Amino acid sequence: MSPLLILLGAAAVSFILLLRSGTEGRRDATDIVAAGLAAVNSAGVLGLGWFVIEMLIHDGVMALEMLSCVVAMSLLAGTTAGALALKRRGRKRTAIILSGVTALPTIFVYGFLVYLELNPIDWR
Structure with missing residues (x-):
C-alpha cells in the first residue's frame, strides 16, 4: 500500500475528528475549511515523521536532514495548534x-x- 494513500486516509480521519470535535449544531463553511486545512497540516506532520523513520531505516542517522524535518514538523504542528x-x-x-x-x-x-509516484524518475 502506498504511503501517500495511508496519509490521505489519516487526513480524512483527522478531518472527520476535527469536524465532530467542534461546536455542536450547525457548522458553516468556515468551520469546514478550517477543519480541512488543519487535517492537511496534520497529515503533513505525519508524512514528515514517516520520512524521518524511512530515512533512519534506509540511510542511518543524517543529522542535517533529520533536523530540517523536525523543524518543519514543529512549524506545521505549531501553526495548526495556533489556528485551532x-x-x-x-x-x-x-x-x-x-x-x-x-x-x-x-x-x-x-x-x-x-x-x-505516477511518473517515476530514473535518477541514474
Missing part, C-alpha cells in the same frame, strides 16, 4: 489564513509526490 486555538476563540477567518499559509505548500508537495 484561534478558531475556538471565534476568530475563524484568522485561523483559516494561518492554516492556509502552511497547508498550501503541503498540498503542493503532496501533489508533486503523487506526480512522482
Whole structure:
C-alpha cells in the first residue's frame, strides 16, 4: 500500500475528528475549511515523521536532514495548534489564513509526490 494513500486516509480521519470535535449544531463553511486545512497540516506532520523513520531505516542517522524535518514538523504542528486555538476563540477567518499559509505548500508537495509516484524518475 502506498504511503501517500495511508496519509490521505489519516487526513480524512483527522478531518472527520476535527469536524465532530467542534461546536455542536450547525457548522458553516468556515468551520469546514478550517477543519480541512488543519487535517492537511496534520497529515503533513505525519508524512514528515514517516520520512524521518524511512530515512533512519534506509540511510542511518543524517543529522542535517533529520533536523530540517523536525523543524518543519514543529512549524506545521505549531501553526495548526495556533489556528485551532484561534478558531475556538471565534476568530475563524484568522485561523483559516494561518492554516492556509502552511497547508498550501503541503498540498503542493503532496501533489508533486503523487506526480512522482505516477511518473517515476530514473535518477541514474
